[in-house]
Amino acid sequence: MTDIVDELKWRGLFALSTDEDALRKALANGPVTFYCGFDPTAPSLHVGHLVQALTMRRLQQAGHRPLALVGGATGQIGDPKPTAERTLNDPETVAAWVERVRAQIEPFLSFEGENAAVMVNNLDWTAGMSAIEFLRDIGKHFRVNKMLTKDSVARRLESDQGISYTEFSYQLLQGMDFLELYRRYGCTLQQGGSDQWGNLTAGLDLIHRLEPHASVHALATPLMTKADGTKFGKTEGGAIWLDPEMTTPYAFYQFWLNVDDRDISTYMRILSFKSREELEELEKVTQERPQARTAQRALAEELTTLVHGADQTAAVIAASKALFGQGELGELDEATLSAALAEVPHAKVAELGPVVDLLAETGLAPSKSAARRTVKEGGAYVNNVKVVGEDAVPAAEDLLHGRWLVLRRGKKNLAAVEVAAG
Numbered sequence: 001m002t003d004i005v006d007e008l009k010w011r012g013l014f015a016l017s018t019d020e021d022a023l024r025k026a027l028a029n030g031p032v033t034f035y036c037g038f039d040p041t042a043p044s045l046h047v048g049h050l051v052q053a054l055t056m057r058r059l060q061q062a063g064h065r066p067l068a069l070v071g072g073a074t075g076q077i078g079d080p081k082p083t084a085e086r087t088l089n090d091p092e093t094v095a096a097w098v099e100r101v102r103a104q105i106e107p108f109l110s111f112e113g114e115n116a117a118v119m120v121n122n123l124d125w126t127a128g129m130s131a132i133e134f135l136r137d138i139g140k141h142f143r144v145n146k147m148l149t150k151d152s153v154a155r156r157l158e159s160d161q162g163i164s165y166t167e168f169s170y171q172l173l174q175g176m177d178f179l180e181l182y183r184r185y186g187c188t189l190q191q192g193g194s195d196q197w198g199n200l201t202a203g204l205d206l207i208h209r210l211e212p213h214a215s216v217h218a219l220a221t222p223l224m225t226k227a228d229g230t231k232f233g234k235t236e237g238g239a240i241w242l243d244p245e246m247t248t249p250y251a252f253y254q255f256w257l258n259v260d261d262r263d264i265s266t267y268m269r270i271l272s273f274k275s276r277e278e279l280e281e282l283e284k285v286t287q288e289r290p291q292a293r294t295a296q297r298a299l300a301e302e303l304t305t306l307v308h309g310a311d312q313t314a315a316v317i318a319a320s321k322a323l324f325g326q327g328e329l330g331e332l333d334e335a336t337l338s339a340a341l342a343e344v345p346h347a348k349v350a351e352l353g354p355v356v357d358l359l360a361e362t363g364l365a366p367s368k369s370a371a372r373r374t375v376k377e378g379g380a381y382v383n384n385v386k387v388v389g390e391d392a393v394p395a396a397e398d399l400l401h402g403r404w405l406v407l408r409r410g411k412k413n414l415a416a417v418e419v420a421a422g
């Protein structure tokens with residue numbers, strides 16, 4: 001591998017560091033023990049967390065030792081919001097989320113070998129600490145005037161909502177995490193997003209006060225954005241989660257398949273583990289034949305395999321092909337088919353009627369007369385079989401898994417009909 005700092009820069013993963021030359025030297029002389037924190041503020045991580053999880057994987061592959069911190073303590077404070085207070089979560093809920101998030105992070109890292117990853121929980125060193133101990137041992141080393149200069153604090157102070165003491169003091173907790181990991185594991189590098197820069201440097205300041213001879217570093221990755229100005233990882237349906245119960249593998253795959261051509265090069269470099277040569281070739285293909293969506297398919301397959309496994313990815317790809325007439329719909333299992341059809345317009349009916357009616361009900365045709373024209377012109381399909389008569393009515397045995405019909409108009413326009421049970 002090339003110098004890991006150069007590699008991170010080429011991939012667009014190097015936004016800020018405390019001292020680039022010192023960090024580069026430390027990583028070159030490694031191995032370096034580093035950590036990244038994930039607060040369990042929901043039952044699942046979302047695709048935005050992939051940037052940090054996969055950057056940890058890159059650093060480990062370069063020979064460094066990762067500590068994945070799941071914040072059983074800080075998670076109880078809730079998810080940070082730029083203009084509003086955090087929503088507090090009860091300890092029992094957070095404890096359950098900790099286990100779910102740990103299970104999602106573990107597949108990205110290796111827990112064997114000389115630089116085996118370690119999972120840690122900041123509840124281990126905060127649960128037994130009293131408020132007096134926290135103020136005496138940690139709070140005394142922070143200067144309020146410096147805390148006020150942090151971007152996240154300054155923005156909140158200027159807002160109508162202001163900032164609570166809970167929000168203001170979060171950086172003390174994150175600073176204590178770095179100190180504890182330095183003392184327990186020899187951790188000398190903290191990794192995180194650039195929006196967390198103030199909290200990252202709080203830990204460095206605390207360590208420098210209490211361990212003056214320590215050489216510690218912070219590395220921030222840039223925030224991923226979309227070319228159209230919307231938030232990365234969000235769709236009309238909400239966040240794209242890593243948990244298959246919250247975002248199906250099919251929907252996960254489709255999210256990457258539908259990435260804007262303007263964004264795909266950036267996302268490939270940040271998230272893919274393909275070589276520079278492979279990525280540059282995919283970028284070239286995208287410029288020459290964007291309609292083929294070759295890069296999007298490559299990234300969708302790679303990330304779906306990383307998150308959900310090869311078997312689920314194969315099922316998703318088979319479903320994608322079958323829906324558009326390139327495979328057998330009858331061979332898809334019910335769960336995969338249901339997940340795929342949840343992503344297209346659909347109508348629920350009590351009983352099957354004429355295809356013309358179904359085309360109109362699902363919105364594939366704006367009216368029944370338009371639906372008749374579609375059938376007459378040979379552009380209507382039920383379960384990938386061309387409809388040949390304007391009065392055609394699907395039979396009960398046509399239902400996939402006794403429940404679904406897949407309608408298609410032309411090559412690309414899909415909809416589904418679900419026959420309600422009972």
